[in-house]
Amino acid sequence: MHSPGDVRIEERPDPTIEQPTDAVIRVTASCICGSDLWPYRGAESVEDAPMGHEYVGVVEQIGSAVKEIQVGDYVVGSFVASDNTCEICLAGFQSRCIHQVMIGAIGTQAEKARIPLADGTLVKVPGEPTEAQAKSLLAASDVLGTGWFAAVAAETGPGKTVAVVGDGAVGLLGILAAKRLGAERIIAFSRHADRQALAKQFGATDIVEERGEAGNAKIKELTGGYGAHSTIEAVGTQESMLQAIGSTRPGGHVGYVGVSHGVELDGLDLFFATVNLLGGPAPVRRFLPELIDLIMTDQIDPGIVFDLSLPLDQAAEGYRAMDERRATKVLLTP
Amino acid sequence: MHSPGDVRIEERPDPTIEQPTDAVIRVTASCICGSDLWPYRGAESVEDAPMGHEYVGVVEQIGSAVKEIQVGDYVVGSFVASDNTCEICLAGFQSRCIHQVMIGAIGTQAEKARIPLADGTLVKVPGEPTEAQAKSLLAASDVLGTGWFAAVAAETGPGKTVAVVGDGAVGLLGILAAKRLGAERIIAFSRHADRQALAKQFGATDIVEERGEAGNAKIKELTGGYGAHSTIEAVGTQESMLQAIGSTRPGGHVGYVGVSHGVELDGLDLFFATVNLLGGPAPVRRFLPELIDLIMTDQIDPGIVFDLSLPLDQAAEGYRAMDERRATKVLLTP
Numbered sequence: 001m002h003s004p005g006d007v008r009i010e011e012r013p014d015p016t017i018e019q020p021t022d023a024v025i026r027v028t029a030s031c032i033c034g035s036d037l038w039p040y041r042g043a044e045s046v047e048d049a050p051m052g053h054e055y056v057g058v059v060e061q062i063g064s065a066v067k068e069i070q071v072g073d074y075v076v077g078s079f080v081a082s083d084n085t086c087e088i089c090l091a092g093f094q095s096r097c098i099h100q101v102m103i104g105a106i107g108t109q110a111e112k113a114r115i116p117l118a119d120g121t122l123v124k125v126p127g128e129p130t131e132a133q134a135k136s137l138l139a140a141s142d143v144l145g146t147g148w149f150a151a152v153a154a155e156t157g158p159g160k161t162v163a164v165v166g167d168g169a170v171g172l173l174g175i176l177a178a179k180r181l182g183a184e185r186i187i188a189f190s191r192h193a194d195r196q197a198l199a200k201q202f203g204a205t206d207i208v209e210e211r212g213e214a215g216n217a218k219i220k221e222l223t224g225g226y227g228a229h230s231t232i233e234a235v236g237t238q239e240s241m242l243q244a245i246g247s248t249r250p251g252g253h254v255g256y257v258g259v260s261h262g263v264e265l266d267g268l269d270l271f272f273a274t275v276n277l278l279g280g281p282a283p284v285r286r287f288l289p290e291l292i293d294l295i296m297t298d299q300i301d302p303g304i305v306f307d308l309s310l311p312l313d314q315a316a317e318g319y320r321a322m323d324e325r326r327a328t329k330v331l332l333t334p
Numbered sequence: 335m336h337s338p339g340d341v342r343i344e345e346r347p348d349p350t351i352e353q354p355t356d357a358v359i360r361v362t363a364s365c366i367c368g369s370d371l372w373p374y375r376g377a378e379s380v381e382d383a384p385m386g387h388e389y390v391g392v393v394e395q396i397g398s399a400v401k402e403i404q405v406g407d408y409v410v411g412s413f414v415a416s417d418n419t420c421e422i423c424l425a426g427f428q429s430r431c432i433h434q435v436m437i438g439a440i441g442t443q444a445e446k447a448r449i450p451l452a453d454g455t456l457v458k459v460p461g462e463p464t465e466a467q468a469k470s471l472l473a474a475s476d477v478l479g480t481g482w483f484a485a486v487a488a489e490t491g492p493g494k495t496v497a498v499v500g501d502g503a504v505g506l507l508g509i510l511a512a513k514r515l516g517a518e519r520i521i522a523f524s525r526h527a528d529r530q531a532l533a534k535q536f537g538a539t540d541i542v543e544e545r546g547e548a549g550n551a552k553i554k555e556l557t558g559g560y561g562a563h564s565t566i567e568a569v570g571t572q573e574s575m576l577q578a579i580g581s582t583r584p585g586g587h588v589g590y591v592g593v594s595h596g597v598e599l600d601g602l603d604l605f606f607a608t609v610n611l612l613g614g615p616a617p618v619r620r621f622l623p624e625l626i627d628l629i630m631t632d633q634i635d636p637g638i639v640f641d642l643s644l645p646l647d648q649a650a651e652g653y654r655a656m657d658e659r660r661a662t663k664v665l666l667t668p
Contacts, residue, residue, distance in 0.1 A: 087560050088584050096584030096608045098559065225432065226421050241601060250422050250430030250614070256605070263601020267575060267594030274430045274614030280584070280605045 001051050004042035007316040012050075015106075015114035020065035023118035025057035025075060029138045030108045031306065032318050032330045034168045035259050040319050043261055050107025051315075052332075053079035054141040056134060059122070060112065068119040074129065075122040076137045076292060077115055078145060078284035079103045084120030094120070094285035109315055111334040123288040126296060133295055135303025135331060139173065140291040143329065144302040145284030146257045147173030147234065148291065151181055153255030153278040154230035158182035161223055163247040164204070166234030167195035169305045169329040170257060172202055174232040176302055179203025180294075183230070187222060189215060189243065195328070198305070212239070216246035228252060233279065236260050250274040257282055306331040335385050338376035341650040346384075349440075349448035354399035357452035359391035359409060363472045364442045365640065366652050366664045368502045369593050374653050377595055384441025385649075386666075387413035388475040390468060393456070394446065402453040408463065409456040410471050410626060411449055412479060412618035413437045418454030428454070428619035443649055445668040457622040460630060467629055469637025469665060473507065474625040477663065478636040479618030480591045481507030481568065482625065485515055487589030487612040488564035492516040495557055497581040498538070500568030501529040503639045503663040504591060506536055508566040510636055513537025514628075517564070521556060523549060523577065529662070532639070546573070550580035562586060567613065570594050584608040591616055640665040 001007050015024050030052045039046035059073045069075065082089050082097035089097050101116040115121055129137055136144070147170045156162045156178040164171050164178070167190035178186050179202060188204040189211070190196045196207050208218045220227055227249035233240055236258025244254050245265075256279030270277075294300045308327035310318045311334075318330035335341050349358050364386050373380035393407045403409065416423050416431035423431050435450040449455055463471055470478070481504045490496045490512040498505050498512070501524035512520050513536060522538040523545070524530045530541050542552045554561055561583035567574055570592025578588050579599075590613030604611075628634045642661035644652045645668075652664035 087558070091583075091585045093585035093608060096606075224421070236601075238601075249425075251425045251427035251617075260601030260605045263604075265599040265601065265604070267570075267572075267597020267599065270597075270599070270611075271570075271590070271594045271614045272430075274427060275612075277604075277611040278609075280608030283585075 001039060001046050001049050004040060004046060007040070007051070007319050009313045009315055012110070015112050017061055017063045018114065019116060020063040021117050021119065022063045023059050023066055023069055023115050023122065024061040025055070025113055025115055026060050027055050027057040027108055027110060027113055027334055029134060030055045030110070030332050031138055032109070032315070032322055032332065033142060034170065036319070037323055038259065038261060040323060050110070052107050052109030053102070053104035054138060055108035055113060056137045056141065057113070062118060066118045069122050069124065074125045076125060076141050076288060077103070077122045078288065079142050080281060081116040081121040082285055083117050084285060089120065092286040093283045095281040095283040109312065109332055111312070121285065123292060125292055129296065132301065132303055135306050136295040136301060137292065138331065139302040139305060140288060140295060142284060143169040143305065144173045144291060145287050146170050146282040147232070148177040148287050149282035149284065150174045150232040150234060150255035150257040151177035153253065154232050155253040156181045156183045156230045159184050160229040161185040161187065163219055163228035163231040164188045164234070165231065165240050165244045165247070166258060167192060167199060168234060171232065171234035172198050172305055173302050174234055175199055175202040175204050176300060178230070178232065180300065187219060187228065211243065215243055219247040223249070230255070234258050236263070238263050241265065245270070245273050245275055248273070248275045252276065253278070255279060305329045309333065335373060335380050335383050338374060338380060341374070341385070341653050343647045343649055349446050351395055351397045352448065353450060354397040355451050355453065356397045357393050357400055357403055357449045357456065358395040358446060359389070359449055360394050360446055361389050361391040361442055361444060361668055363468060364389045364444070364666050365472055366443070366649070366656055366666065367476060368504065370653070371657055372593065372595060374657060384444070386441050386443030387436070387438035388472060389442035389447060390471045390475065391447070396452060400452045403456050403458065408459045410459060410475055410622060411437070411456045412622065413476050414615060415450040415455040416619055417451050418619060423454065426620040427617045429615040429617040443646065443666055445646070455619065457626060459626055463630065466635065466637055469640050470629040470635055471626065472665065473636040473639060474622060474629060476618060477503040477639065478507045478625060479621050480504050480616040481566070482511040482621050483616035483618065484508045484566040484568060484589035484591040485511035487587065488566050489587040490515045490517045490564040493518050494563040495519040495521065497553055497562035497565040498522045498568070499565065499574050499578045499581070500592060501526060501533060502568060505566065505568035506532050506639055507636050508568055509533055509538050510536040510634060512564070512566070514634065521553060521562065545577065549577055553581040557583070564589070568592050570597070572597050575599065579604070579607050579609055582607070582609045586610065587612070589613060639663045643667065
């Protein structure tokens, strides 16, 4: 991405092993993230940046210190490289590993990519995925892992009423996660018929079209006056954060994963909301083994969020389609 | 309090039973809260307001619907009256009970006080407390219960390193709570020799005098570069909230109980901090049975935070002493 709105496919040198803990993978599929739209729309500065942080692929080279991952392995990794051995990783927060490397700075919307800290970052997929499974594994790399983290951070589970703010891929897969984690009732905020349909397919029991105070009032009305036990925030704006906090009962949990843009939380409002807040870049690595197992045994099918597949050289059209909301999530194949 | 800085003791009509769920208690001791200093200093507006929300006392009258509490009972209650039966109360968040009444609006710096929702709010003390136990029970009414909640919200426990921001009564009793809950290491931010001594008496293992970035760096240095697992915030300013968040490792927990004044949290900073935040008015009622038991069996002695006792008619001097930091916590006896 050369500047906002200007996406081009260019030839670059093949990546090489730079550190003994690196691997180089042949990317078999990558995709465009909702968060890639922030710089595309000029809401984040961007200049001649490689793009992409979601990927599945086959290992082509490994550094001398790589022990767990082999050349030829079909692998999935998260958007943050992590050593998976430090105290932060061991506590399940690999996205904030003390040695973290953001994959977005490397760029996986490409034919090949260097993945740092390969042993801690990549997870081998058992067997050969089908085309549908490969799509789902790609979803696990970020949007599914992120929606899953939001659902876990919001402490969804049996008997819980879950509200979901955001009907993009992450919000939709947050619904899938909440359902899978046993939530009793899942209320999705959505105004788009196609997304509402997908939300229901993933397990939403109720749809709320109202927003702001009217949206909060609707959630209260649906929950005996109390508010949701658990709320997933998957947008990252002031409105969405306040919607999420306002939808949640005192003592309830908000899992927020939308990358914040212009969010300012008033301390006193937060104090009297008395909700648990946990969010940030999702530690997808924590969930990958479980998600890979659910996908490879066909128990979940998150790959259906990809509603447009394009060859890598049409990436620019993919960005346009997502920007104009013609597509929820675009898959790119080299 | 007629206006900031203007505290007077005046004769008022005795409180009476207004609702069948009310009790009227004879206040045997009350006190001045750090939060009473906000209006005293003009940081909150105040006009001819009764003051006080902490209390122990003896029940003098009960309404017709009161079943659990009897006339003559020696009782402790929290600063929020709660029904203790709604879903919010049952989940342990009585301070945000769907029928909550703030006791501060009634005022317990008085000889008698009406306590709404008596069955849900008041807890009977078994036996006759000694003078020292009575002080500790008064502490349980707010500062101990609040410090305890902060420690629980911050998920302190065995093996945890806990940082404590704020060396007032709540912060000091947060140290006591963290110690009691099994924390391995307790690092107190404090610059006052007398408070440092009390912090150590309650269980602090380390004292940090640095603040801001230097304070965060010190915490990191003491924790292998990671930050505290659990942080108690007991002040309520922008500086103290950022200190608490900045002291905490990713995936760690901040329990914040200082009433927020002018706090604005930047969403993106919070996102990348990736800490669990839980705070608000403490649900002291949740902890009262356990705290009363610990006090009446002399296992904890939180009452030593009271370093000045005055008769009620010298309340104005009590406010001055706390405002000028000549006293940590002032007890008032009618």
